Amino acid sequence: MRKVKDGGPLEDRDTWLETIMDKYGERLTKLAYNYVKDWKLAEDIVQDVYITCYKNYEKIDEIISFKSWIFRLAINKSKDVLKSSAFRKVVMNSSLFTLFTSKELSPEKDLLKRSEEEFLSMCVLTLPVKYREVITLYYYEECSIEEIKGMLGVNQNTIKTRLSRGRVKLKKMMERWGYDGEQA
Structure with a gap:
């Protein structure tokens, strides 16, 4: 699941990301939805979390608790969306x-x-x-x-x-x- 110390081939990074997506995808989307109350926007936030994970692949061994780190990313990105001037609507029609x-x-x-x-x-x-x-x-x-x-x-x-x-x-x-x- 994690990269080989010498850097490993690119597909290791891709496989690692796919594993993360399978393991955390639904839970992260629910978490983001809890903040923004819009399923599509929550999915976009989670995609942004995956991009951050992909970019930080080289540093992954430095992270003490991956679950806490990835949940923190989703929370912060959700809060950023709530603070942004583009965020103007709240959807309560789904639960x-x-x-x-x-x-x-x-x-x-x-x-x-x-x-x-x-x-x-x-x-x-x-x-x-x-x-x-x-x-x-x-x-x-x-x-x-x-x-x-x-x-x-x-x-x-x-x-x-x-x-x-x-x-x-x-x-x-x-x-x-x-x-x-x-x-x-």
Whole structure:
């Protein structure tokens, strides 16, 4: 997967990039989508991440945690897009629930589960970015607090506080819209 120390042929770099794309592509796109709320724009951001990876192939052995590094790239590029003057629209017509597959359930339970996931996803997407990013990384990407610290460059206690406040905001938002968390 990694290059040979003497530089190796170009196809090693290409194979390495294909492996990264297969392993992280969908997860990075979901992460970028969480920021920009536009699937096509999220895909463009991930393509930019791949270009950065390709350009930094020679330095890859210097990276301590590749997962943290590549997630950090996606987060930073997403935030750059949000800050750019070209970014003027927010798309809320699609939600994270379609990105997550579930085990085989009866059609009724599947519909109920998708409805609950859609509602939760929509609530997560309405959170301020600082809460949304830690909620997504912790719950959807199953990153540890230590990994999130590396990705966001934020103190562990700050991450714990944002997780706690994000959960409280989600709970209040869901209660306000009439979701009580009870199974039917």
